[in-house]
Amino acid sequence: MKASSFGYSLLAVALLAVGSASGYWLGQAKPVMSTEKTAQNPERPALYWFDPMYPTQHFDAPGKSPFMDMALVPKYSNSTQDSSSISVPAQTSQNLGMRTRPVVLERLAAGLDAVGSLAYNQREIATLQARAGGFVERVYARAPGDVLPAGSPLADVLIPEWSAAQLEFIAVLNSGDSRLIDASRERLRLLGMPAEVISHVAKTRKARAVQTIVTPIAGELQTLDVRAGMAVSAGQNLASINGLSSVWLDSSIPEAQASSVEIGATVSATLAAYPGQVLQGHVIALLPSTDAQTRTLTVRSQLPNPSGKLRPGMFASVHLSSPEQTPALLIPSEAVIRTGKRTLVMLAGSEGRYQPQEIHTGREVDGKTEVLSGLREGQQVVTSGQFLLDSEASLQGILGDSGAAQ
Known part of the structure; x- marks a missing residue:
């Protein structure tokens, strides 16, 4: 009987320990991001009311949401903090592994690497x-x-x-x-x-x-x-x-890089059959159709074949030269958030504040995306954890600035 009571005591201690641990971790599961607002503060006027499930729709008066069976939530003004951004404590940012990178003014990498295959020159048929x-x-x-x-x-x-x-x-x-x-x-x-x-x-x-x-x-x-x-x-x-005096080299490139290819540009190709030999040619056409499955375009080049050693069907590693690019604002491609309707980045401000910023993008090469408008050189964009920040901003009804920050 005593042994039994001892066993029950051990079980009780174990359950108590588990409960204490659960309570501790549940206690730690607090919201990691806030907007520096206090709920239902009568001393601050409400800017508008909104449904958290549809934060982009604003209402001028309190009431019931027309979308969901719930009351509208007020959005309060804040005279001491920026109500268009969200705040994340430094410890939380470190725990989430947030990283930022600056907006830089650089030239996109010249040239484009692709793979292609040799084909018959269809202009040499008798x-x-x-x-x-x-x-x-x-x-x-x-x-x-x-x-x-x-x-x-x-x-x-x-x-x-x-x-x-x-x-x-x-x-x-x-x-x-x-x-x-x-x-x-x-x-x-x-x-x-x-x-x-x-x-x-x-x-x-x-x-x-x-x-x-x-x-x-x-x-x-x-x-x-x-x-x-x-x-x-x-x-x-x-x-x-x-005829085999020349052959075609068809290369596939992403449709986003179509502007990087010009007719007449120089092409360098290497084949596994002839290692160490670099073949030179030029671009003769950018085919008008896009592959529906891979979303790629075909760049057609022509290579001379005086010795007849180039055989249709061979695969080649291709480098397409591109014209000298003017400097452009560049950010890491991983920082870009595409919602389907807008393209956003999360701007990192001072004192742990973050703000969504709408941008317009251009070319994308080697993991870098060109920014046409919405950012300026030196600003910091979030490259890791930006989707969590964007979700929090959406729940708080912060839509982000759509103006050009050039």
């Missing part, structure tokens, strides 16, 4: 078509993916219509009538006969009804749609080839 209806007599040993020099033969096409026209042209040449010769030569041209074929017939006085389809430019053979013995019609696509 499509080969049949000049007239005929039959494929021969196909040379080619296949899509072959890299061919200019003038490489692809297929021989017999065009019966050319044979009769060329024989008439030869007869006119033998007549010596210059007017008839010019008219007959023009007829051959309108039939789709290349100039070199017409010259060959005029020189040799022999008909040449077989046309050899050759590549007009050097590059990679993309398609080859001819087979031996097949019939072709005028205008039918036979093959296509993409």
Whole structure:
């Protein structure tokens, strides 16, 4: 029985200790921020009344909130303290880990780093078509993916219509009538006969009804749609080839940095396939569409490829040069509070006072945001704990200054 009583005594002591600890911590859970106002002080007139759930809506008289089933709260004037800011004790600021940084006047970092991939230059595409209806007599040993020099033969096409026209042209040449010769030569041209074929017939006085389809430019053979013995019609696509003398480099950048890119700017690229080699090119276009998922824009650059070692599909690390920037007011990007309707920062004042300040922002580079209006050089902005301060300011109906503090 005594042992039992001793056990109960230990349990009581433990519960008492837990209760004491809970009471201590609950006692410490006091509001960490205040606005230096005393509630219901009849000696100070109320500036207005508001609903704490809708602090932006002010009322001229006390009453019941039209939004919630609760009484409106008065906002008192304060002749000794600034009623547009909130006060945080120094110990509380230290416990919350609040940090501040000054507003500085500097130039944004020149240049922009991105990643990109190589692609075919779509301005170097040649499509080969049949000049007239005929039959494929021969196909040379080619296949899509072959890299061919200019003038490489692809297929021989017999065009019966050319044979009769060329024989008439030869007869006119033998007549010596210059007017008839010019008219007959023009007829051959309108039939789709290349100039070199017409010259060959005029020189040799022999008909040449077989046309050899050759590549007009050097590059990679993309398609080859001819087979031996097949019939072709005028205008039918036979093959296509993409030049490789230059390639495109498409890089993705955040839409907020679009103003940092100019057409004609220098581009430096490095590829994993060729470490240590820096390739130089220039920006040729900023594509008009934005990726809906990543909110990025595509910067298109052109790189020379005289040796053909740059292959579409390769990935590259890209540095885009930007024009010299004029000095601008800069703050850490982490200090910016975006509510959807406004952009704010928390200004740090003297004696532990903080005030919300509306700003207008510009470019953002390397963790720094340009401030177009709302701040001036040397002011201190909160970079850690600013969201707690903003919440307290909203509950107290402090909206912040929307004027430019330049």
